Amino acid sequence: MTRYVIGRLALAAGVMLVVSMLSFSMIYMAGDPAITIAGESATDADINAVRKFYRFDDPIYAQYGAWMANALRGDFGRSYYLRAPVGELITDRFPTTLLLGGLAMLFAMALAVPLGVAAAVKPNSLVDRLSLMISVLGQALPGFWFGLMLILLFSVKLRWLPPSGTESLKNFIMPAITLGYYATPAMMRLTRTSMLDVLASDYIRTAHAKGLHPAVILFKHALRNAIAPVVSLAAVQLGFMLGGSVVVESIFSIHGLGHLAWESISRNDFPPVQAIILTLSMLYVALTFCADVLNAWLDPSIRLE
Amino acid sequence: MNSAPVLSVRDVSIALPASGERAYAVRNISLDVYPGETLCIVGESGSGKSVTAYAVMRLLPKMMRLESGAIFFRGRNILNLSMADVRALRGNAVSMIFQEPMTALNPSFTIGNQLREMYSRRPKPGDPKGPPQRAASILELLEMVRLPDPARLLGAYPHQLSGGQRQRVMIAMAMALQPALLIADEPTTSLDVTTQARILDIFRDLRENNDTAIIFVTHDFGVVAEIAERIVVMEKGAIVETGTAGQVLNTPRHAYTRKLIAAIPRMRAEKKALAPGAGTVLKADGIGKTFYTRRGLTRRLYTVAAVKDVSFHLKKSEALAIVGESGSGKTTLARCLMRLLETDAGTLKINGVDFMALRGDSLVRHRRAIQIVFQDPYSSLNPRKTIRDTLLQGPANFGVPGPQALARARQLLRTVQLDENALNRYPNQFSGGQRQRICIARALMLSPDILVADEAVSALDVSVQSEVLKLLDDIRNRTGLTLLFVTHDLRVASQVCDRVLVMKDGGVVEHGPVSEVFNAPRHPYTQTLLAAIPGRHWRSLS
Numbered sequence A: 001m002t003r004y005v006i007g008r009l010a011l012a013a014g015v016m017l018v019v020s021m022l023s024f025s026m027i028y029m030a031g032d033p034a035i036t037i038a039g040e041s042a043t044d045a046d047i048n049a050v051r052k053f054y055r056f057d058d059p060i061y062a063q064y065g066a067w068m069a070n071a072l073r074g075d076f077g078r079s080y081y082l083r084a085p086v087g088e089l090i091t092d093r094f095p096t097t098l099l100l101g102g103l104a105m106l107f108a109m110a111l112a113v114p115l116g117v118a119a120a121v122k123p124n125s126l127v128d129r130l131s132l133m134i135s136v137l138g139q140a141l142p143g144f145w146f147g148l149m150l151i152l153l154f155s156v157k158l159r160w161l162p163p164s165g166t167e168s169l170k171n172f173i174m175p176a177i178t179l180g181y182y183a184t185p186a187m188m189r190l191t192r193t194s195m196l197d198v199l200a201s202d203y204i205r206t207a208h209a210k211g212l213h214p215a216v217i218l219f220k221h222a223l224r225n226a227i228a229p230v231v232s233l234a235a236v237q238l239g240f241m242l243g244g245s246v247v248v249e250s251i252f253s254i255h256g257l258g259h260l261a262w263e264s265i266s267r268n269d270f271p272p273v274q275a276i277i278l279t280l281s282m283l284y285v286a287l288t289f290c291a292d293v294l295n296a297w298l299d300p301s302i303r304l305e
Numbered sequence B: 001m002n003s004a005p006v007l008s009v010r011d012v013s014i015a016l017p018a019s020g021e022r023a024y025a026v027r028n029i030s031l032d033v034y035p036g037e038t039l040c041i042v043g044e045s046g047s048g049k050s051v052t053a054y055a056v057m058r059l060l061p062k063m064m065r066l067e068s069g070a071i072f073f074r075g076r077n078i079l080n081l082s083m084a085d086v087r088a089l090r091g092n093a094v095s096m097i098f099q100e101p102m103t104a105l106n107p108s109f110t111i112g113n114q115l116r117e118m119y120s121r122r123p124k125p126g127d128p129k130g131p132p133q134r135a136a137s138i139l140e141l142l143e144m145v146r147l148p149d150p151a152r153l154l155g156a157y158p159h160q161l162s163g164g165q166r167q168r169v170m171i172a173m174a175m176a177l178q179p180a181l182l183i184a185d186e187p188t189t190s191l192d193v194t195t196q197a198r199i200l201d202i203f204r205d206l207r208e209n210n211d212t213a214i215i216f217v218t219h220d221f222g223v224v225a226e227i228a229e230r231i232v233v234m235e236k237g238a239i240v241e242t243g244t245a246g247q248v249l250n251t252p253r254h255a256y257t258r259k260l261i262a263a264i265p266r267m268r269a270e271k272k273a274l275a276p277g278a279g280t281v282l283k284a285d286g287i288g289k290t291f292y293t294r295r296g297l298t299r300r301l302y303t304v305a306a307v308k309d310v311s312f313h314l315k316k317s318e319a320l321a322i323v324g325e326s327g328s329g330k331t332t333l334a335r336c337l338m339r340l341l342e343t344d345a346g347t348l349k350i351n352g353v354d355f356m357a358l359r360g361d362s363l364v365r366h367r368r369a370i371q372i373v374f375q376d377p378y379s380s381l382n383p384r385k386t387i388r389d390t391l392l393q394g395p396a397n398f399g400v401p402g403p404q405a406l407a408r409a410r411q412l413l414r415t416v417q418l419d420e421n422a423l424n425r426y427p428n429q430f431s432g433g434q435r436q437r438i439c440i441a442r443a444l445m446l447s448p449d450i451l452v453a454d455e456a457v458s459a460l461d462v463s464v465q466s467e468v469l470k471l472l473d474d475i476r477n478r479t480g481l482t483l484l485f486v487t488h489d490l491r492v493a494s495q496v497c498d499r500v501l502v503m504k505d506g507g508v509v510e511h512g513p514v515s516e517v518f519n520a521p522r523h524p525y526t527q528t529l530l531a532a533i534p535g536r537h538w539r540s541l542s
Helices: A001-030 A031-039 A044-053 A060-072 A086-121 A127-139 A143-157 A170-199 A200-211 A214-243 A246-251 A256-266 A269-296 B048-054 B082-088 B111-120 B131-144 B163-175 B193-209 B221-228 B247-250 B254-263 B332-338 B361-367 B387-397 B400-416 B421-423 B432-444 B462-479 B490-496 B514-519 B524-531
Strands: B007-015 B024-033 B036-040 B066-072 B095-098 B182-187 B213-218 B230-235 B238-246 B282-294 B300-315 B319-323 B345-350 B368-372 B449-452 B483-485 B499-504 B508-513
Touching: A001 A060, A031 A044, A044 B332, A060 A269, A086 A127, A086 A170, A086 A214, A086 A256, A086 B036, A086 B182, A127 A170, A143 A246, A170 A246, A200 A214, A214 A256, A214 A269, A256 A269, A256 B319, A256 B361, A269 B048, B007 B048, B024 B036, B024 B230, B024 B238, B024 B254, B036 B048, B036 B182, B036 B221, B048 B066, B048 B182, B048 B213, B095 B163, B111 B163, B111 B182, B131 B163, B131 B193, B131 B432, B163 B193, B193 B213, B193 B221, B193 B345, B193 B524, B213 B221, B213 B319, B221 B247, B230 B254, B238 B247, B238 B254, B254 B462, B282 B332, B282 B483, B300 B332, B300 B345, B300 B483, B300 B508, B319 B332, B319 B490, B332 B449, B361 B368, B361 B524, B387 B400, B387 B421, B387 B432, B400 B421, B400 B432, B432 B449, B432 B462, B462 B483, B462 B490, B483 B490, B490 B514, B499 B514, B499 B524, B508 B514, B508 B524
Parallel strands: B036 B213, B036 B230, B095 B182, B182 B213, B319 B483, B319 B499, B368 B449, B449 B483
Antiparallel strands: B007 B024, B007 B066, B230 B238, B282 B300, B282 B345, B499 B508
């Protein structure tokens, strides 16, 4: 197990290195960054000054090295537009995004796993079709529309929940549902398939032959074996939620990372974008790593190796 | 039989789904099981023997409907019980173990956890087996099934145990609450003979030390001869004969029972009439194969020496048996000889040609000389190709003109006793035995010098098995085909082969004529294997 964890860690570090190179080289993908920064009315002298100031003339590996060395110390440079250290911007916004993503995942799990189990217990029954319908809806409804409808119902009509902002946990209910509902269908379907496989296995037949209560068979013997792939998927989904909350954050005026990324991209403001990509992919790698370790722990044949 | 039966099955009929090949899985069957006795239900695949066992546990698959009849357990009709009452019986008064021990235990929980469940599930007031005694009695259970180091085993997970050990755990679990009836559905079928012999010992122990009645479902009359007290013979969903073990085994009344007993492969260790030809067809010297696998997510490197320094020569029209238990390397060896796997060491000459050195086109050309028939006739024919396509594909590859190949296909179908119109049909229209004949015909289409049969009859019912064996023997006598027969079954080996090579852990432990090796085995392992053959004391078999 220890060797396994070390191996995974090394792999994660490798992935991070590649991602950092990619996100660094992004700055050159949209043309000469000096021209962008200097603005439309800049003279050649201005552009040269900018180039000198940001050291765009240095060889690319030197620039990357300097950027990486700073990044490792938590210094991601300054936003060209906001004139503030990117590190501060991110630490400001990140908790909001993390809270939103976490709540959304909680909602998705709480909906998907029971629905998937219920569907697997009685395949092709009314329950199965109903859970299919609920989950297909989640995939079919565009987030911006679904979010607006929630606002219309719960904020405008019923006046139960605030439509925007981040003042209290109540503000996060609708955004979390909007973001989480989209992730539900895949997880529900996977829970269902995985449970169906497990319920048809020999050891479940053994459990029946032992005279165990159906609930014990379902939740102890079956779910424990069926949940591993769902855990992996959830980790990947959480990564998507953290990075892909741009739309939801805009609808509900939540100033998280997604919102910052969207703003910075539209302003050609690269340092924040680079830093956000790096942070999110780091999170993504960390989540996948956790899922792998959790899966390994769930499966005794890996855990005990 | 002075006491009342613990179980009475009365006129039970179980319907199959409408699309099946027959309407009933079992029809109007009745049987009784008395306390303390071992009743064997014997039959070939599709006889309904397992369905009967599952019906008693109320574990029938949903598509099977119990149409009529009654199953009385201690006087109560099980079929009328609520599911809660059925649960109270299962594992407690009636317990069951299954054919495949590798998958019968939950991989995520320890052996101890799964055994403790037997006690924790039903808290009964005044239960003598309360929590304090539980640990002791679980250890007793594991000792009863002769598992080594029981205390340590409690913390082990199923994947850390061998198939035989897992089946012992299953037996221990089934016996935990001292049931009145234990149902065992082919519990030793997927185990090696030596493991099977040990499990059968445990069943004999159970019979002697408990009052538990045992229903033992099996297809193997050898196993029946080892443990049965009474026997029920089933054919196509009906009971054709019932009687005491001595009576059914030694003076069977029904024609089907006689046919089944006659079909059991006997140990035939006398000298064969057929003299081998002059030329050496195959020379294998120091064949070795090591597998390097990275297992688990740690990608740790494991090396398994599957075949170690195996040498033998085959003369024309000789038949050599390669016998061994699972993991002995016999199938790997066969695949190396076929060059389906690349060997790491040794040389192989077929008809004087260095077969290992061949590459590309010349390898393809020489592949004609050695052909194989695999174990599973169900998965070794392409389901989307007609038999004609399957048979003609090989010759077409070697540029044999179509009409000539077709004529040979017709002739070979007659040889394997199939009708010519089989050509236009698909594999799913044939039974397992017929498919295996088709596989043999396919292998013979290229007129090979050597035919490798890799457990080619292991998946077949005994009656079909004996027909296929006879067929192979006939073909060999007529055409002088050289046969390499890979099998775990020593009796089958003795039926068709002149020489035998016994493998263990990748190496050869004994090699010689069948008459010598089986009559006077020198290596202790061969002796163990021979001693483990079920039913060897039964006079009809010896």
